[in-house]
Amino acid sequence: MTMWTVSIDEPTITRSVRAILGSLLDDYSWTPARRADVIAVDGSRDDWPARAHRALGRASRGVVVVEPTVCALEPFDELVDSTRQAGRTVLLAEGIAGHAALEHATLPQLHGTSFVELVGTGFAIAAEGRAHDLAFCQVRLLQELGLREVTVSSLTDVGPAVAATVRGTISSSPAVIDLLATIASGAPGRYELHLTGGAEALHVRLPAPDTASPALVQYTDSSGSHQAPALYETGHRTAWKQLLVQPHTSAPRRLDRFRDALALFQPHLTQAVEESFQ
Amino acid sequence: VSASSDVWTAVPTSALPLRIGVGFLGAGPAVRTVHLPTLSRLTDLFQVHTVYDLDEQAAFRVAGMCEARVAADLDDFLNDAALDVVAVCTPDRFHAQHTVRCLEANKSVVFCEKPLATNKEDLASIRTAAQASSSTLVVGTMHTFDPVWRALSARVSHDITLVRSRITLPLNTKFERWAAGWSRPVPPMSNPGKLDPAAQAALISDAVLGLAMHDVPLIRRLAPEVAASSIVSARVITPFGYALVLDAGGTVVQLTGLIHEHWEPTWELEAIGSSQHLYTSFTPSFVHAGSARGFHGHSQGRHEFEPRAWNGYEAEWRSIAAQATDDGAPLPPVTEFIDDCEAALHIAGEAAKLLGEES
Numbered sequence: 001m002t003m004w005t006v007s008i009d010e011p012t013i014t015r016s017v018r019a020i021l022g023s024l025l026d027d028y029s030w031t032p033a034r035r036a037d038v039i040a041v042d043g044s045r046d047d048w049p050a051r052a053h054r055a056l057g058r059a060s061r062g063v064v065v066v067e068p069t070v071c072a073l074e075p076f077d078e079l080v081d082s083t084r085q086a087g088r089t090v091l092l093a094e095g096i097a098g099h100a101a102l103e104h105a106t107l108p109q110l111h112g113t114s115f116v117e118l119v120g121t122g123f124a125i126a127a128e129g130r131a132h133d134l135a136f137c138q139v140r141l142l143q144e145l146g147l148r149e150v151t152v153s154s155l156t157d158v159g160p161a162v163a164a165t166v167r168g169t170i171s172s173s174p175a176v177i178d179l180l181a182t183i184a185s186g187a188p189g190r191y192e193l194h195l196t197g198g199a200e201a202l203h204v205r206l207p208a209p210d211t212a213s214p215a216l217v218q219y220t221d222s223s224g225s226h227q228a229p230a231l232y233e234t235g236h237r238t239a240w241k242q243l244l245v246q247p248h249t250s251a252p253r254r255l256d257r258f259r260d261a262l263a264l265f266q267p268h269l270t271q272a273v274e275e276s277f278q
Numbered sequence: 279v280s281a282s283s284d285v286w287t288a289v290p291t292s293a294l295p296l297r298i299g300v301g302f303l304g305a306g307p308a309v310r311t312v313h314l315p316t317l318s319r320l321t322d323l324f325q326v327h328t329v330y331d332l333d334e335q336a337a338f339r340v341a342g343m344c345e346a347r348v349a350a351d352l353d354d355f356l357n358d359a360a361l362d363v364v365a366v367c368t369p370d371r372f373h374a375q376h377t378v379r380c381l382e383a384n385k386s387v388v389f390c391e392k393p394l395a396t397n398k399e400d401l402a403s404i405r406t407a408a409q410a411s412s413s414t415l416v417v418g419t420m421h422t423f424d425p426v427w428r429a430l431s432a433r434v435s436h437d438i439t440l441v442r443s444r445i446t447l448p449l450n451t452k453f454e455r456w457a458a459g460w461s462r463p464v465p466p467m468s469n470p471g472k473l474d475p476a477a478q479a480a481l482i483s484d485a486v487l488g489l490a491m492h493d494v495p496l497i498r499r500l501a502p503e504v505a506a507s508s509i510v511s512a513r514v515i516t517p518f519g520y521a522l523v524l525d526a527g528g529t530v531v532q533l534t535g536l537i538h539e540h541w542e543p544t545w546e547l548e549a550i551g552s553s554q555h556l557y558t559s560f561t562p563s564f565v566h567a568g569s570a571r572g573f574h575g576h577s578q579g580r581h582e583f584e585p586r587a588w589n590g591y592e593a594e595w596r597s598i599a600a601q602a603t604d605d606g607a608p609l610p611p612v613t614e615f616i617d618d619c620e621a622a623l624h625i626a627g628e629a630a631k632l633l634g635e636e637s
Contacts, residue, residue, distance in 0.1 A: 015321070019566075022318020024459040025310065025343045211587060212456065213567040229541035232456040232565035241459075 003029050004244075007036035009055050012044075013066045016210065020237050027244055037061040038243065043068035043092070046276050049075035052090055053082055062089030062243060066236065067209065069133040070269070072277040073262055080255050091243050092254055095209020096120075096191055097140035098235035104228035105204060106219045107146050108197030114175035116142065120191045121182045131157060131164035132273060134181035136265055138166065141191065142177070143257045145204075150177065150261075155268035209235055297325040298602045299360040303352075303376055304367035305331035305340035308391050311458040311564055312418075313365060314344055316591045319566065323599045324363075330355040331368075356383040362602050366390040370487070374400030381411035386602050388413045389594075393487045394619040401619055408612045414601050417615040420590030421560055422495045423597055426570040426583045427590075430556055431499050433574045433581070437551040438500050438529055443493040445535040446544045447562060457564035467517045467539060478514045479630035485520040486626035489535045492563075493547055494625065495618040500549045500556075503527030505621035512629040522629055533625075553577060561589055569593075 006021060006028045008014055017040045021028045028038070039055040041048055043065040053075070055063045083090045092098070108114070118138050135155060142150050149171040156165045166179035189208030195201065205216040214230035300317065302309050309329075317324050330349040331337035337348045349355035356364075356379060364385045366376045374395040380388040381404070394417050395401040408415050421427055454461035473481065486494075497504050507524040515521055519536035545560040558572035569586040588596075601609050 015319075018321050019319040022315045023457055023566075025314055026458075026460050029343070030345075207568075208587075211568045211585075212565045213561065213585065230543070232453065232562070232567050 003027060004037035004061055005029055005031040005033075006038045006040060007031050007033060007058075009039055009041040009051055013040055013042045016066060016236070019210075020234070020240055023237060024240060028240070034058055035060075038064060040064045040066055042066055046071060047075070049079040053079045056082060056086055056088055056090070059088065062091060064091045064093050064239060064243065066093050067095055068092050068258065069130070070136045070262065070265055070273070072274075073259070073266060076259060076262060080259065083255070084252070089243065090255065091239050092258055093236045093239035094137070094140060095235040096137045096206055097144040098239050098254075099206055099209075099215055100231050100233055100235070100238045101206070101215035101217050101228065102141070102144050102204070104231075105145055105202060105217050108195055108200035108202055108219075108221075110170060110173040110175040110197055114173065114198070115196045116147070116170075116175060116177040116179075116193070117196075118142070118177075118179045118191065118193045119182070120180070121189060130273075131181050131183055132265070132269065134183065135164040135166045135179055136261060138179045138181060138191070139168075139261045139264060140258065141193070141206075143261060145193075145195075148257070148260075150264065152264045152268060155265065157270060212237070297321075298323060298599055299327045299358075299362045300324050301328040301330070301349075301355060301358060301361040301364045302326065302340065302346075302367055303330055303355060303364060303380070304369075305329050305333065305336040306367060306369070307454070307462040308367045308418075309340055309365075310343075310460060311454040311462075312591060313367065314340070315457050315566065316595055317344070319588075319592060320595055320599070324595065327360045328355060328358050352379065356380065356385075361385060363387040363389060363598055370396055374404055377404055377415070378407040381407040381413050381415065384412045386413065387416060387598050389416045389418065389598060391418045392491050392619075393622060394615060395623070396487060398620070398623055401616060401623065405613075405616050408616065414609060415612040415615060416594065416598060416601075416609060417618070418594060419492060419495050419615075419618065420563075420594055421492055421570070422590070422610070422618075423593035424560065424570050424590040425586040425588070425593055426572055427496065427558055427560075428593075430558060430572050430574055430583055431496070434500060434549065434554065434556055435551070436502075437553060438549045439552065440548075440550045441497055441500050441526075441529060441531045442546070442548045443490065443497065443531075443533045443535075444544060444546045444548075445489055445493065446542075447489075447537055448541055448543060449537060449539060450563065452541075453562050453564035457566070467537075469516050471516070473514060473516065475634050478633045481514050481516075481518070482512060482520050482522075482633055483626040483630045485514075485518060485535060486522075486629060487622060489537075490520065490522075490533050490625070491619075491622045493533070494622040495614075496547055496558075497526075497531060497533075498618060498621055501526040501529040501531055503529065504531055505617065505624055507531065507625065507628075509625070509628045509632045512632045514633065520629070522625070524625065555580075561585075566592065 035058045039059040041052045052063050152168045154167045163182045168177040191206040193204040201220045203218045207213040212232045217228040219226050326344040326346045329337045329341040341348045364380045377390045451461040504526040507526040510523040513521040522533040524531040543562040547558045549556040555575035558570050560570040561567040571585045573580050573582045
């Protein structure tokens with residue numbers, strides 16, 4: 001069995017990465033060296049695409065970006081280009097959009113009265129003043145659920161530091177999307193998605209990304225409700241496992257969808273957020 | 279406590295400049311699936327220094343996972359000055375013998391996986407050794423450390439008339455893989471049908487000490503007389519389970535446990551009294567899925583307890599850290615753990631005896 005060495009780009013993510021890799025002890029080992037098979041990069045930094053780009057030069061297998069947040073398009077595109085040229089993998093470890101439970105969700109048929117409502121509260125992913133990151137996670141969640149044609153018509157910072165709302169549509173249907181993201185430390189962190197079709201509904205509840213508490217995925221139609229089996233795995237751990245089994249297959253598609261979400265958000269970001277990318 | 283040296287200690291969240299040295303006596307499944315994953319979440323508090331196992335290959339494998347050394351023999355392990363905490367994770371039948379040796383070595387904290395002992399004679403030897411030792415003894419009954427259980431149980435007054443423990447779990451292998459990416463090999467489950475009396479007695483004893491043991495300490499807090507309870511009824515549920523009803527000084531205690539092959543886990547503890555209702559739902563073993571959730575109902579309403587971020591495994595190691603650094607005294611007295619084990623041995627023995635008599 002091959003064990004891949006892992007190094008971190010900077011110590012801010014040491015705790016979270018060690019916790020994940022402590023659950024994959026047969027597959028990964030730590031190294032204090034700057035060069036390693038895999039290098040983990042902190043995705044909460046505005047300049048994470050540039051850091052991931054540089055890390056590619058030191059990683060023989062690939063780079064894992066831990067909880068990537070909203071960033072500028074240009075450095076992201078440069079990262080994707082260099083990844084493909086180098087034949088390596090950049091894997092986005094997304095706690096929400098990467099949760100394995102989403103693979104078990106069945107989408108209802110959408111039509112004119114369909115409504116997608118998603119509320120996210122109390123997450124550590126987004127720092128205060130960055131509720132747009134939480135809203136971004138929601139759009140990514142919808143994409144990974146299979147709603148690939150999401151459009152964003154407005155992104156509003158409320159509060160202004162602690163909440164954001166997104167209104168949007170799905171271009172292939174008249175369904176309406178309404179997302180609310182709140183950073184509230186007093187509330188238990190979770191995402192609640194209600195996707196209501198005509199005679200069908202989907203309810204997804206995802207836990208905070210740092211706990212292996214299972215998600216709820218419940219599909220309801222006229223015959224009753226079906227609940228998917230519980231998975232006790234975080235989205236981050238799922239990403240590290242994917243790196244082992246299919247490093248060059250699923251990752252590019254995820255990068256493409258991530259880019260689509262970034263492009264949706266760019267026109268709606270405040271000047272302050274855009275300046276933070278400089 | 280030893281000075282930390284590697285780059286991973288440059289964690290800004292760390293409040294401690296030094297980490298607590300841990301040694302594992304035994305390098306089997308519990309270390310790989312429970313303790314190493316848990317300690318990987320607490321690298322700012324603990325450093326695994328030393329591993330010892332008669333199976334040298336297993337010892338080197340575990341040591342390689344946590345950058346530890348392998349001790350040459352048990353004396354080398356016990357004499358390792360870098361060890362503040364020694365964890366006894368050998369097979370159940372050796373727990374008592376090894377715990378006594380660790381207590382005699384006067385390590386700061388001696389942690390032992392449950393069950394502490396598998397018979398009353400062994401437990402008596404631990405009691406004697408603990409009284410003579412300066413060590414703090416901790417047993418890995420993780421739910422006793424669960425933060426929501428602790429908060430809930432502190433609210434309960436002693437008028438409980440009914441306690442129900444219901445544990446129905448999928449095979450451990452699923453949860454071990456989620457927790458550690460690895461699971462111990464187990465033979466496929468099969469239902470043996472009607473068992474002879476000796477097999478029934480052996481199975482119920484194993485099931486109580488292996489599964490019900492998790493809840494016995496909690497039940498003792500709710501119904502202290504469970505330690506001297508009489509068995510009203512006992513049934514084996516094949517392939518691995520039990521259904522017991524106990525009379526604990528007037529409190530009825532119902533214990534059901536079953537290992538099954540479908541996906542849904544249930545781990546509930548409920549207590550009802552004349553003026554209160556306590557309910558706790560625990561997360562399954564192995565996985566780091568946060569704490570229990572539960573509620574305390576009373577005449578003024580119901581207080582709900584939302585899950586906390588960490589479970590009993592993490593809480594027990596955090597409590598050990600607090601003990602080892604003299605930072606508060608959150609651990610129960612040593613006698614509590616020994617009395618918990620005595621209660622479990624009593625239930626297992628009485629249930630086995632009843633099944634033998636009925637047959």
